Amino acid sequence: MKRRKFLKLAALSPAALLALKTGCARTKSSAKRVIVLGIDGLDPFLLRSFIHEGVMPNAARLTGYGGLNRLGTSNPPQSPVAWSNFITGYGPNVHGIFDFIHRKPSTIDPYLSTSRVIGPGRTISISDWRLPLSGAKVELLRKGEPFWNKLTDEGIPVKLVKLPVDFPPDKGKATILSGLGTPDMRGSQGSFTFFTDDARSISNSTSGGVVVAVRDYGDNCYRCSIKGPENSMRAGNPEMEIEAEVRVDRIANAARIDIQGNSYVLAAGEWSPWIRMRFDAIPHISSVSAIGRFYMKEITPKLNLYLSPLNIDPLDPALPISTPAGYSSDLARNLGGFYTQGFPEDTKALSRGILSDEEYLQQAWIVLQERLDLFHHELSRFRDGMFFFYFSSLDLNIHMFYRVLDPNSPLYATTSPRFKGAIRELYMKIDSVIGQALEVKDANTEVIVLSDHGFAPFNRSFNLNTWLASEGYSTITSPNQRNQDMFAAIDWSSTAAYGLGINSLFINRADREDNGSVAPEQVQDLLIRLKRDLESVTDPASGRRVIDNAYITSEIYPGPLPDYAPDMIIGYARCYRSSWETTLGSFPEEVITDNLDKWSGTHCIDPAAVPGVLLSTASPGVENPNLMDMGRSIAGLFDIPVLPPGGRNIFDENGS
């Protein structure tokens, strides 16, 4: 910084502080304000029933303005697709997100659809050190222009907190903290570590995290190695590691965790605060910061210690999680550490039995409490413009606890009915958030509550790939490899179609896939036949249809499509979803099986079955509002000359 500029800044500071103070004293503003609450997975049917029960008075109040509207979701109704529809006002044919999982068309390698990391271009090698000449880059794969650019172009302030499908955050003029899609420090969507000396807990599964065997050599001390991100400055990119010493006192049923010079006492059953950890890439020169929380599950007779996924430290972020870059550290300074990863509720730890139902809910409440604090903090500072805030809690917790709502769930009988109260309580918390927003509403403020999709039970799993094989659309040559993922069992030369991702089906095209077998001119006929066959599949256990609609992608999204786009989007019927095995290309024996995972609710089915919700103080004037309309509609509440091009303005009777 130039000296003069620095001096100017220094001189300005007291004036700036004073101005800030004056601003804080102002409680009502004459400027237009729009508060948008994005509640992932808020379901219109559950909402209606809780309103009737009388436990959501604020939501009821809000329906008094503009009714309880169903909001059309995306096809497929997966959060990254749906929120991209919201952000851009267009469908996947424009923003390019068709599923959580995309694949490289030639080799069929799957990858996460929303972002990618491009490593440093050139490096200098000295011994086994690698010094990068250019930094690594993270790239958002969502295309299309966010609707709020039309607001910021006119100088209207825009703030979006925990915005989904925006990692790394958009570099425009809006203030953004990225949400869904933000990785943890190991680059995954959330990878816990579980330290244990209990042989029963040790498994080879790496889904969602790692189980690390530790041992007490008689000194009541366990040395736990915590693996951090990869060190791109060393040959072979080894993972950086730090050590935590866990000194247990079995009589007190408590332990002291010593980590990088600090100590934390935890009794069995307690969660630690956020603990900052520094991983050295080059000692004393380059290091990255991460935060994690321990949960002392058990000390005696066995040690069972859970460590949350290492989150990007909002105070000192290793990857860009906010625009401007300092926004996340401002929040952390005011509020302390918070979950920065996109999927903060550790559903995998629950599915794998690392955390029990109660323990998972404790963790989920920690997440929600952090979000509430963050919301409160930002709402109290909101003066004018648009303020969007996203809550993940309903979505992930209902994914995990739908089993208590639906008596037909295979896990209904084994789940304690008291968790039904937990869902009600979550809805009530969201109601209190709506209440806070309504409290600050004045004549110039509109409050909009919307969700990306609703919910349905996931009781039965459809093994799409097994079905394709049984109907002759693909050929299994190595039956002993049926359960291996990535199509290890398949003979590509006689395979016409395959399923990958959650709702996606692909034709094995000769002009696209490396081992493609279907000539381009046969594709359309094949798709028509597949559509007919899929839509007539019934569940032998109940005789019910499994798939409501098999959509031929080119018919619902006209115009050119990218070659990673699925050829068909499967709209499952209520209660059904693609099986866990289908998503990564394996072939279990049976076509339809019970879903025994605690992940028991879904929305990845036919979009007509899982609409979202729209509650608003501004009354919608058109029929069937859709997520794609919302950007244009929100922008239309402000006095600006040009509205975003996608969707309709639902608050205008003509929908213009």
Add this chain to the structure above:
Amino acid sequence: MQKMKLKLDSETFERIRKVSEIGGYSSPEEFVIHIIERELDTLDPTSGESEEDIRRKMEGLGYIE
């Protein structure tokens, strides 16, 4: 933003105009930019990432096993 002029014969331009309309794009320019970005991705969809990196990025996603 960098600017680049592109010369197209009128037939191609007319096709672009038509297809962008059908596809719901706000302008032929938006359509062209989108197609170019997509092609760049297609040519190099996962550069800089190993298969292991890609797998790890999906780890922890509740929707898949």
Add this chain to the structure above:
Amino acid sequence: MVLDILLLPFRSLPSIWGLLFISLLTGIGMISIFRLTSNQEKISRLRKKMLGEIFGILLHVSSPATVMKFAGRLIWSNTLYLLYIIKPLLVIAIPFMLIWGQLDARYGTDIVDQNTSVTVTVEYEDSLPERDNITLIGNGIEIIQPLVMVDTLRQVSFRIILEDGTIGSLDVNGTSSTVGKTGTWNGALILRGFDTENSLKRLFCPWVDKGVVSGDGPISGWYSLKTVRYEVLGGHWSWLAVFLVFSSISAIAGAKIFDVKV
């Protein structure tokens, strides 16, 4: 005490302002002490001589013998220079170490928020007493059970919460000490532990409280506090980095302004 008075105007501002002020002041202070304790005339003459010797080398590059002669003189001048500045540096070192300790105690760690617990570890000289014989009394602090006994290290750990978020006192089996912000009349110094031995250490490490012994209590103890980082020019700096960079800047500026020969 002096620091407390100097920092008085900065009490209501974020602590980085006080730190920046002290850093800039220290730079000026150092350069002034250097000026007073060094022989400015000698240094000035020597610097001119050294410049001449460097030019001598550059002008006679083609004559190795002359270059060697000038290089020899230059080495001798350098040695003299070191001798000239050793006295002022020694004089500066003492206040520097005192300031270092005071600043570290003020800006190095942060007292944790009210309602958030801090882990305290106390260490015994010989062996640990029986669990039931450990008595903990807190004044202004809440003590949270359980006690974690670490026999191998002769340590006991437990958590406390400072009730008013600033100061309290803790008594473990008769060894008592202060916890929180104290040390000075405006309470800006953050204690990180206590030591029952009489030592000079506390002069340079003012964050260690003098523990008072009246029984078989522990001989020392420490509190697990968060290290503070300051946001300066877009980076996250430790207090020491802020101090070194800004005191150097002001020392260089001071040398220029007051024409101090360094």
